[in-house]
Amino acid sequence: MAKKVAFITGAAQGIGKAIAERLTKDGFAIAVADFNIEGAQKTADELNKTGQAIAVQLDVSKRDEVFAAVEKTVAELGDLNVVVNNAGLGPTTPIETITEEQFEKVYAVNVGSIYWGIQAAIKAFRDKGHGGKIINASSQAGQVGNPNLALYSGTKFAIRGITQTAARDLAKDGITVNAYCPGIVKTPMMMDIAHQVGQENGKDDEWGMKQFSKDIALGRLSEPSDVAACVSYLAGPDSDYMTGQALLIDGGMVFN
Numbered sequence: 001m002a003k004k005v006a007f008i009t010g011a012a013q014g015i016g017k018a019i020a021e022r023l024t025k026d027g028f029a030i031a032v033a034d035f036n037i038e039g040a041q042k043t044a045d046e047l048n049k050t051g052q053a054i055a056v057q058l059d060v061s062k063r064d065e066v067f068a069a070v071e072k073t074v075a076e077l078g079d080l081n082v083v084v085n086n087a088g089l090g091p092t093t094p095i096e097t098i099t100e101e102q103f104e105k106v107y108a109v110n111v112g113s114i115y116w117g118i119q120a121a122i123k124a125f126r127d128k129g130h131g132g133k134i135i136n137a138s139s140q141a142g143q144v145g146n147p148n149l150a151l152y153s154g155t156k157f158a159i160r161g162i163t164q165t166a167a168r169d170l171a172k173d174g175i176t177v178n179a180y181c182p183g184i185v186k187t188p189m190m191m192d193i194a195h196q197v198g199q200e201n202g203k204d205d206e207w208g209m210k211q212f213s214k215d216i217a218l219g220r221l222s223e224p225s226d227v228a229a230c231v232s233y234l235a236g237p238d239s240d241y242m243t244g245q246a247l248l249i250d251g252g253m254v255f256n
């Protein structure tokens with residue numbers, strides 16, 4: 001049987017890379033899609049030792065580039081079954097400091113990517129004559145406002161709204177749309193945020209990380225693989241009767 005194909009943005013490093021590794025173990029062929037093509041190629045080379053992967057360059061905020069990357073994936077890997085809209089930016093932005101330029105950039109990457117990823121997935125699924133699964137990266141910061149992350153939190157709340165709406169719009173086409181909401185994950189993005197928070201308070205990165213992590217019920221930070229395990233569920237058949245949901249993977253920070 002032909003392999004199922006997953007297209008994952010931001011998969012050169014961090015959570016996206018862990019998702020690519022996990023879905024390779026699950027038997028998917030992977031398109032490692034990232035702005036950073038050297039990093040994406042390195043991830044793809046590692047995945048090709050045990051599975052099948054290609055690297056694709058794109059800027060997720062550009063609609064044409066997202067469509068071209070998805071088309072390249074279908075042309076080279078033969079199909080498309082799962083799209084993970086994972087890439088995002090996480091700047092620390094005290095509310096009174098937010099500029100128009102930051103607003104346009106962060107919303108274009110974090111929210112624009114979700115619209116374009118969904119549209120490109122719909123086209124590819126329809127062209128192939130089947131449904132599929134769309135999985136979007138939100139955050140615990142898309143469930144509760146986090147201090148100094150007004151710009152970022154706003155985008156992650158928006159992603160939950162788009163996920164719910166798209167789930168309703170696309171169910172008739174056999175497409176499910178869900179989101180995942182990680183907590184505090186040990187990736188370059190989170191290290192940058194902790195560094196900035198530490199610096200602003202005259203403290204070190206570890207202190208900055210503690211400001212985000214002190215309320216985790218399970219008592220430890222998240223590994224990227226913790227998130228990838230839940231995305232594996234969203235990408236696989238066990239979640240077929242689930243759509244429009246935002247899965248919290250935060251070790252017990254936010255309780256809804």
Ligand SMILES: NC(=O)C1=CN([C@@H]2O[C@H](COP(=O)(O)OP(=O)(O)OC[C@H]3O[C@@H](n4cnc5c(N)ncnc54)[C@H](O)[C@@H]3O)[C@@H](O)[C@H]2O)C=CC1
Nearest residue numbers: 010012014015035059060088137139182185187188189190
């Ligand atoms: N690290 C954390 O604690 C959490 C992360 N998240 C979300 O998970 C997702 C992944 O986060 P991390 O792995 O931590 O981030 P990261 O910063 O470590 O990695 C992000 C990847 O996305 C790529 N990327 C950034 N902008 C891009 C663009 N315009 N076009 C294409 N690729 C682009 C980068 O090159 C990088 O490879 C993000 O959406 C983030 O908001 C959510 C909750 C917590």
Ligand SMILES: CC(=O)C(C)=O
Nearest residue numbers: 090139140141183212
């Ligand atoms: C970066 C992020 O998503 C946080 C702090 O939840």
